[in-house]
Amino acid sequence: MPYLLRRFLQSLTLLFVLVSFVFVVGRIIGDPALIMLGTSATETALDQLRENLGLNEPIWRQYLVFLGDLAQGDFGVSFRYGFSMMPSDALRSEGTPVLPIVLERLPATFLLAGTALVFAFALAVVLGCLAAMYPRSWIDNLVNVISLASVSVVQFWLGLILIIVFSVQLGLLPTGGYGSWQHLVLPALTLAARPLGRISQVVRSAMLDELSRPYIAAARAKGVPEWRVVFVHALKNASIPIVTITGDELSQLLTGAMLVETVFAWPGVGLLLIDSLGRRDLPMAQAGICVVAALVILVNLAVDFAYTVLNPRIQMDNRGGRA
Amino acid sequence: MREMHPSQTTDATPAPLLEVRDLRVSFDTPHGLVKAVGGVSWTLSPGETLGIIGESGSGKSVGLEAIMGLIKSPPGHVAGQVLFEGEDVLTMKESRRRQLRGEKIAMIFQDAMSALNPALTVGTQIAEVYRLRRRCSQTEAERKAVELMDRVKIPSAKSRVRCYPHEFSGGMCQRVMIATALALNPLILIADEPTTALDVTVQRQIMTLLADLQREDGMALVLITHDLGLVAETVDRAMVMYAGRVVESAPVSALFDAPSHPYTRGLIRSMPRIDGASGALHAIGGTPPAAGRMPRGCAFHPRCTHRIDRCRAERPALRPVAPRHTAACHLVEEMTHD
Numbered sequence: 001m002p003y004l005l006r007r008f009l010q011s012l013t014l015l016f017v018l019v020s021f022v023f024v025v026g027r028i029i030g031d032p033a034l035i036m037l038g039t040s041a042t043e044t045a046l047d048q049l050r051e052n053l054g055l056n057e058p059i060w061r062q063y064l065v066f067l068g069d070l071a072q073g074d075f076g077v078s079f080r081y082g083f084s085m086m087p088s089d090a091l092r093s094e095g096t097p098v099l100p101i102v103l104e105r106l107p108a109t110f111l112l113a114g115t116a117l118v119f120a121f122a123l124a125v126v127l128g129c130l131a132a133m134y135p136r137s138w139i140d141n142l143v144n145v146i147s148l149a150s151v152s153v154v155q156f157w158l159g160l161i162l163i164i165v166f167s168v169q170l171g172l173l174p175t176g177g178y179g180s181w182q183h184l185v186l187p188a189l190t191l192a193a194r195p196l197g198r199i200s201q202v203v204r205s206a207m208l209d210e211l212s213r214p215y216i217a218a219a220r221a222k223g224v225p226e227w228r229v230v231f232v233h234a235l236k237n238a239s240i241p242i243v244t245i246t247g248d249e250l251s252q253l254l255t256g257a258m259l260v261e262t263v264f265a266w267p268g269v270g271l272l273l274i275d276s277l278g279r280r281d282l283p284m285a286q287a288g289i290c291v292v293a294a295l296v297i298l299v300n301l302a303v304d305f306a307y308t309v310l311n312p313r314i315q316m317d318n319r320g321g322r323a
Numbered sequence: 324m325r326e327m328h329p330s331q332t333t334d335a336t337p338a339p340l341l342e343v344r345d346l347r348v349s350f351d352t353p354h355g356l357v358k359a360v361g362g363v364s365w366t367l368s369p370g371e372t373l374g375i376i377g378e379s380g381s382g383k384s385v386g387l388e389a390i391m392g393l394i395k396s397p398p399g400h401v402a403g404q405v406l407f408e409g410e411d412v413l414t415m416k417e418s419r420r421r422q423l424r425g426e427k428i429a430m431i432f433q434d435a436m437s438a439l440n441p442a443l444t445v446g447t448q449i450a451e452v453y454r455l456r457r458r459c460s461q462t463e464a465e466r467k468a469v470e471l472m473d474r475v476k477i478p479s480a481k482s483r484v485r486c487y488p489h490e491f492s493g494g495m496c497q498r499v500m501i502a503t504a505l506a507l508n509p510l511i512l513i514a515d516e517p518t519t520a521l522d523v524t525v526q527r528q529i530m531t532l533l534a535d536l537q538r539e540d541g542m543a544l545v546l547i548t549h550d551l552g553l554v555a556e557t558v559d560r561a562m563v564m565y566a567g568r569v570v571e572s573a574p575v576s577a578l579f580d581a582p583s584h585p586y587t588r589g590l591i592r593s594m595p596r597i598d599g600a601s602g603a604l605h606a607i608g609g610t611p612p613a614a615g616r617m618p619r620g621c622a623f624h625p626r627c628t629h630r631i632d633r634c635r636a637e638r639p640a641l642r643p644v645a646p647r648h649t650a651a652c653h654l655v656e657e658m659t660h661d
Contacts, residue, residue, distance in 0.1 A: 218430075224451060
């Protein structure tokens with residue numbers, strides 16, 4: 001079976017397992033009707049609502065209906081947006097579908113994660129290369145401290161500290177919200193910390209490895225300038241572990257955005273997801289998680305593609321797994 | 324008569340292209356300072372072929388890396404003088420030295436497969452410095468790469484210029500390395516055991532190629548090797564190194580006909596011969612000293628069958644044996660008349 005087709009089928013299976021898991025967990029964490037109507041609601045009202053939402057059906061039947069709808073690209077309607085006390089049939093046809101709402105939030109998340117990743121990646125490559133060029137020097141030590149600190153720091157804590165310093169005390173940047181580049185700076189910085197640290201560590205060790213290889217001495221011997229030795233000869237060979245960790249970090253960013261979006265009131269998928277879970281808007285949460293999961297899977301596939309471009313020795317058709 | 328002593332070059336004609344004076348290389352290690360090369364002097368004339376012979380660890384490669392300015396400091400320390408056309412390579416600016424590399428002095432390595440970058444096409448690597456120095460276009464560089472590949476006799480160069488090193492055999496990789504070295508028409512080509520990693524028939528092809536190229540371009544060749552057969556066939560003058568020092572230096576015919584140092588004699592006697600096919604090969608007893616534990620006196624004395632008390636106490640200097648023939652042994656007079 002061609003490699004790509006195999007990878008695609010693996011991804012589909014993974015998505016199916018994930019969706020089922022989310023469905024089951026969503027029905028364990030608490031009663032949506034109780035959240036929606038409050039603890040003072042009468043048992044009759046609660047029961048009526050459960051009936052309307054289809055939650056009184058046996059779970060296996062709910063699951064089959066859910067899968068059937070999903071196969072047609074229907075994630076269901078929101079328990080919250082445009083919701084009224086209608087019987088379940090009317091609710092299904094007249095309620096607000098969740099998928100468009102989730103997709104509407106995507107660009108904001110992309111903007112945030114993309115900015116954070118570009119910033120983290122560029123800085124990490126420069127820092128990692130510098131550290132590898134001068135091992136055990138003060139530069140190396142400094143890079144080490146920066147990367148350890150930025151990996152270890154807790155994201156929401158860093159976000160709050162940045163808000164206190166730059167928004168509250170210095171008044172330079174808004175505390176949260178969306179609209180201009182000023183709104184983007186603090187959340188993007190917060191989100192960039194972790195990938196910056198992890199990528200720069202990988203860049204450093206991969207580059208140290210490559211810089212000690214014979215072809216580097218050969219390149220120097222033939223008179224290639226040092227910047228080219230490092231950034232063309234060595235970096236191209238070090239790129240596979242770097243791309244792997246970057247792809248990994250991108251998946252983490254999409255999910256890590258949830259916390260950061262909440263701290264900075266950034267209207268992305270993450271904030272929507274946290275909101276939906278809090279309000280037990282199960283269809284919305286399911287759609288959100290599915291979309292994020294699909295994105296993560298897509299990123300991993302893209303990383304696999306990148307390998308073949310970066311390393312001419314890897315061919316698409318004769319590989320078992322990741323190199 | 325030309326020079327009597329490799330370091331006395333004032334009376335040498337023609338002017339040497341490269342002159343190495345008392346080159347010393349040492350490294351900081353956890354066990355203290357370790358000397359890899361201890362005061363080596365030699366000269367290279369234009370168009371000449373010099374062979375440097377020695378076992379692994381005798382300091383032959385390290386010495387040449389020092390000449391190319393490739394020893395990282397720290398932990399390396401390089402002292403002495405390396406004069407290229409009168410200019411000291413060791414004290415010049417790195418930018419000037421880099422210009423010298425490739426343009427004037429090129430180097431090829433033992434294991435071509437690992438000395439080529441696996442992620443760049445051979446064409447890119449062959450014409451890389453040409454493109455950088457001559458500031459030409461990508462197409463022009465590729466044309467040059469094909470031309471160079473033709474020169475080193477890589478078949479169907481045009482269709483293979485965009486291949487990667489892993490698509491080539493070991494011998495073909497060595498040809499690619501040679502093409503890379505030739506890109507800027509250097510005056511000196513340093514070949515560090517260019518055939519060690521290849522099988523015998525391919526070795527022969529590579530050496531023929533190097534000899535042809537040298538004849539065409541008139542460049543000087545420094546051949547580092549432990550293969551005496553290779554030396555006998557290709558070089559004009561040979562230098563034998565032991566434990567980081569030169570022990571004997573002579574025109575190649577003199578070296579094989581009248582070896583003066585016990586170590587050289589041992590090396591030559593341990594070569595298999597096609598005529599005197601009698602029994603086991605001769606071997607030099609013992610092992611070369613580790614770089615950190617040099618014996619006092621002559622470094623070879625623990626393995627030498629001729630040693631006298633003086634060898635233990637005093638290191639012999641290089642002394643003239645015959646015109647252009649020097650050896651570092653206290654018993655050199657007795658040895659030559661043996």
